Amino acid sequence: MTRFGLAFSAFRRHRGRVIFTTMSVAAAFAIFTVLAAVEEGLNGNMSLASAQRLNTGTMINAPLPVAYAATIRTIRGVVAVTYQSGFDGYFRDRKNNVGVLAFALPAALNVYPEFTVPDDQKQNFLRDRQGALVGDVLARKMGWHIGQTVPIAGGPPQKSGSTTWTFHIDGTYRTDLPTGYQEFFIVNYDYLNEGVAASPIKDTVEGFTELVDAPGDIDRVARAIDARFANSSPETRTQSEQQESMSAIRQFGDVGAIITSVGLAVFASMLLITGNTMANSVRERMGEFAMLRALGFGRLQLALVVLQESAILIAAGAALGVLAGWGVSRLMAPAMSSVLRDFAVTWIAVLCAAALALFFALLTGLLPGHRIARLEVATGLRRA
Amino acid sequence: MEALRHVAAVCSWNFRTIGTRARSASIVVLGFFGVVLVFVAVLAMRDGIAGQMTAEGSDAVAIVYGNILGELTTAMLPAVEQAPGVQQSAQGPLVSATLFESLELPKWEPGLFAWAQLRGVDDKFALVMPHFRIVRGRMFRTGLNELIVGANDVRLFLELGLGKTVHWRARNWKVVGVFATGSARYDSSVLADLHQVQGLNASGTRISSIFVKLSSASAFPSFKAALEHDPRFRASAETMKDYEADIGRSLSVLLSTADGVITLLMAIGAVFGALNVMYANVARRSAEIATLRALGFGRGAILFAVLSEALALALLGGALGVAAAYLLFDGYEASTSLGGTLTEFRFTVTLVAIALGLLLTLSMGFLGGLFPAIRAARLPLAKALRDA
Numbered sequence: 001m002t003r004f005g006l007a008f009s010a011f012r013r014h015r016g017r018v019i020f021t022t023m024s025v026a027a028a029f030a031i032f033t034v035l036a037a038v039e040e041g042l043n044g045n046m047s048l049a050s051a052q053r054l055n056t057g058t059m060i061n062a063p064l065p066v067a068y069a070a071t072i073r074t075i076r077g078v079v080a081v082t083y084q085s086g087f088d089g090y091f092r093d094r095k096n097n098v099g100v101l102a103f104a105l106p107a108a109l110n111v112y113p114e115f116t117v118p119d120d121q122k123q124n125f126l127r128d129r130q131g132a133l134v135g136d137v138l139a140r141k142m143g144w145h146i147g148q149t150v151p152i153a154g155g156p157p158q159k160s161g162s163t164t165w166t167f168h169i170d171g172t173y174r175t176d177l178p179t180g181y182q183e184f185f186i187v188n189y190d191y192l193n194e195g196v197a198a199s200p201i202k203d204t205v206e207g208f209t210e211l212v213d214a215p216g217d218i219d220r221v222a223r224a225i226d227a228r229f230a231n232s233s234p235e236t237r238t239q240s241e242q243q244e245s246m247s248a249i250r251q252f253g254d255v256g257a258i259i260t261s262v263g264l265a266v267f268a269s270m271l272l273i274t275g276n277t278m279a280n281s282v283r284e285r286m287g288e289f290a291m292l293r294a295l296g297f298g299r300l301q302l303a304l305v306v307l308q309e310s311a312i313l314i315a316a317g318a319a320l321g322v323l324a325g326w327g328v329s330r331l332m333a334p335a336m337s338s339v340l341r342d343f344a345v346t347w348i349a350v351l352c353a354a355a356l357a358l359f360f361a362l363l364t365g366l367l368p369g370h371r372i373a374r375l376e377v378a379t380g381l382r383r384a
Numbered sequence: 385m386e387a388l389r390h391v392a393a394v395c396s397w398n399f400r401t402i403g404t405r406a407r408s409a410s411i412v413v414l415g416f417f418g419v420v421l422v423f424v425a426v427l428a429m430r431d432g433i434a435g436q437m438t439a440e441g442s443d444a445v446a447i448v449y450g451n452i453l454g455e456l457t458t459a460m461l462p463a464v465e466q467a468p469g470v471q472q473s474a475q476g477p478l479v480s481a482t483l484f485e486s487l488e489l490p491k492w493e494p495g496l497f498a499w500a501q502l503r504g505v506d507d508k509f510a511l512v513m514p515h516f517r518i519v520r521g522r523m524f525r526t527g528l529n530e531l532i533v534g535a536n537d538v539r540l541f542l543e544l545g546l547g548k549t550v551h552w553r554a555r556n557w558k559v560v561g562v563f564a565t566g567s568a569r570y571d572s573s574v575l576a577d578l579h580q581v582q583g584l585n586a587s588g589t590r591i592s593s594i595f596v597k598l599s600s601a602s603a604f605p606s607f608k609a610a611l612e613h614d615p616r617f618r619a620s621a622e623t624m625k626d627y628e629a630d631i632g633r634s635l636s637v638l639l640s641t642a643d644g645v646i647t648l649l650m651a652i653g654a655v656f657g658a659l660n661v662m663y664a665n666v667a668r669r670s671a672e673i674a675t676l677r678a679l680g681f682g683r684g685a686i687l688f689a690v691l692s693e694a695l696a697l698a699l700l701g702g703a704l705g706v707a708a709a710y711l712l713f714d715g716y717e718a719s720t721s722l723g724g725t726l727t728e729f730r731f732t733v734t735l736v737a738i739a740l741g742l743l744l745t746l747s748m749g750f751l752g753g754l755f756p757a758i759r760a761a762r763l764p765l766a767k768a769l770r771d772a
Contacts, residue, residue, distance in 0.1 A: 020660040027653030031646055038642065062590065154618065163618060200457070200590070258429065258718065259642060262422055266646070269418050270653050273411055277660050280408070284664070328645055335641040 025317025033325025290380025694753020702745025
């Protein structure tokens, strides 16, 4: 009989134990996978475009004059500048929130390549001053179709005094960014700004977004922008998008650290418990092994059988667990992405799980294996 | 009656011999202990955040904010003061204008910086904010660069101690007092004179929100309706209670989801671990069990004995888990970012969380014990006795 055969026939005779042990290991690895996704959400890296983007605002959430854009454009290293303002409006009923985002066009579409729009819709949108580009999720929610004219209430007063603005839906965009980004109502800044009645917000923006020529240049450009407005009022504060999300994550602070450290402790203790159970089961079968030794199997051969047994159990459990963890993470993603934008299982996490599984298999296989190798046939048989 | 005595006899025999299975029993207890500990601890974190966002009375305070950045100014105060339901006092209607700022400050931990929220407030804020009190020092004086610091921020930030001076935006600000309100985000903020903060930049009379004390919580709907239909400006109003709860919600959802998923996975692991141990116990003791059956004890008594052992172990593990969660985490202070502000909160182990933890452990024990108990009850007598 081959060694494999021996290991498998042992499995057949202890079907319950094999299933339970595999499931315990699987549960532990599923937790590991979910935690790895949380960790990725805490430390994740952004898209390529994001590494080249800067955001300019103020320290105080105050509006900035739109005229700053012309100055920012002259700074070396700035490839494109867009700016945004907007309002929290609603469609027909106050419950139907619509986040209207007014962008400088066409620059915004170059600065944010993450928003993908079919070419013909894009051209229509750029030609139509009153046009709107709507996130596919929002369009579906509201039941809008391309070509429709929609009134959005709750905006700033127009020259006529009305606070309801009318836009044409020229297209929808798709994006892989988290759910919040899939529900914008993008319109032309110039249209909004020209229509708005005289008020302190006329000719102002909430912030500027700059695309920089190279990721390596980003800190210099950020400092250069703030230096240009150092004595203006208001002063600016420019940060890279990555820096912003880093500080958001750093602020998430203790909660993230507690979740991951507690979870890792749980993972480790679950593995220890399972390992103990597996060692126990070998001890309980000492009689069988003594019998096999008496039949002529070598010490090393039997030790390898035990090692193989634990390796198969753990490999199956770990694979099942990682798969389950991945599935669970997919299901959790909508709830998590509001706080952890990069919540996802990565290949690195899967590799880590594989390495841990290997280490664990050696640990739980070698100790009992060592015991079996030292087993005296007579003692073993007497115990059975 | 006879059956009951049998059950009692088998159970007591079972519990008296549990010492011989101490090792495997402790594995079951440890597994359940871990699940319940984590479950209750994360619930305590969630309940701590939710419970400390606002204090009592916050449903009678309205927060008015503009729909468009930069649109709300002090010019709108008179209109708000005349809205229905506003509480009157000797100092006039209880309406207070505030302006947010953020300042980046070093934390107590070396090398770490975080954003602290600074609110420029006028002199009525102390009357509008529920439970506002100065704990140490005194209130800032209008017209001076003075700060008062929330009770939590004093602990979080290195430079925010009483009597210290913070250099910020080319001015020196003196910390003259410490205040507390019982609402987490406010106790993690810094207050200064509204006009001093407005004067820092050309924001003029711009403000970010207006706090309004209402005569009662029931006055809010008419106040909101009057304000939102006022053609002079567009602003939204919400009670402070709802406004703060909203800010805590996304974190709450995240914690509930994470807690649910991780607990479920751990519970699966623990139940299978228990099944493993309990089945092994039944197999090892099949001779004893068969002997009992041969002596005339019924299947029911055996089933009950094995199941009750699993439940007892689960209850022990769960109780230890709840106790450990309570001792380790109740009142534990942690900080996180809420609405852009570093906010400190205390974990709170609630009675509901304890009850849920115990319910969880009993259900795990039931699942982990039932199937081995059924096997024990159905043990083929002759074979078990022969094998022994």
